[in-house]
Amino acid sequence: MKKFLIVGLGNIGAEYVNTRHNIGFKVLDFLARKESLDFQTVKLGALAEYKFKGRTFLLLKPNTYMNLSGKAVQYWMEKEKIPLENVLVITDDLNLAFGTIRIRPKGSDGGHNGLKNINLVLNTQDYARFRFGISDEFKKGQQVNYVLGEWNDEENAKLPERLELAAEIIRSFGTAGVGNTMSNFNGK
Template structure:
């Protein structure tokens, strides 16, 4: 069994903020797999299966900075080891549209992860970070940014990122952490450059083939012309 934990803040005023992407992802999973939310202690949970894996979706209701209190209670209740949880949360240092799956690590300054590390007494638990990017205007306060509601195209981009994260969960459950990381943690720019390099290499190969074919054709034409000049004319003599 796995605990799939989305981090966020409860309450309608926070519902659509960047900081609540973890909630959005597990809500999407609950809808997709027909799971119903119910209260358990200081969290909302939804039980079900994804593929052949039994999962419990979790939304702590303790507010982001105290997420570890609710998660710690559930880990003890379900007798789950830290490596059987997956935490989903927003990441300022990832551009919008990118996600990263990691087996463990520091909090990177994220208060929700800080709280989990404190209450689980370890940082050895998998996490899926969803990029929200940093504000384009450096004068915008970070707290106001993460607690802000994106609008227009940014809202659409964030929803695409959240759906991408939700679609990564079945892959993680089916193939395991390491295999899923190899498939998911692809730098889009590096991938674009690799594809461009492959395309240019293919074009050069095709160009070399064309040039070789043209040289062979020219050589054959030259040989035929030379052969024609060396043969004596077949003159017809009439009596």
């Protein structure tokens, strides 16, 4: 059975639950609710196992805080013997309009501290990432407040449809591969 590690980036703690920066956690929570999965507290995070079309998806929410996510990713890759090509990291992206999807097979950290740490710990940028646009609708000097701020009413209204699409992307990554997933979902 093929195994995939799907990592949703975010920060632990009630104060971060509905923040833009926690979209990675929100995507995994949505999929888990939809499929009646439970997250278990494990070493370096919370983990749920999702079986779909002969594949096992390990849904990981690191509890290391965003800036130290690499430690959890490396640990679970090694523990479960998951190759780099079967890893997908879900993160927020300020450079994309709200809800815009961008999937890439590899790439730079784009200034994102979670990706920066994963690149450092894994010593590579060659893993797939799924960037979820949160837009850059903030005033100069307000980036941290914006990213760690909660979704506005308009975003909250559109989130369910975007989360549904995100769940489809995760399934597609494991069944159709990163190339087909990019072709089918990028820009949607």
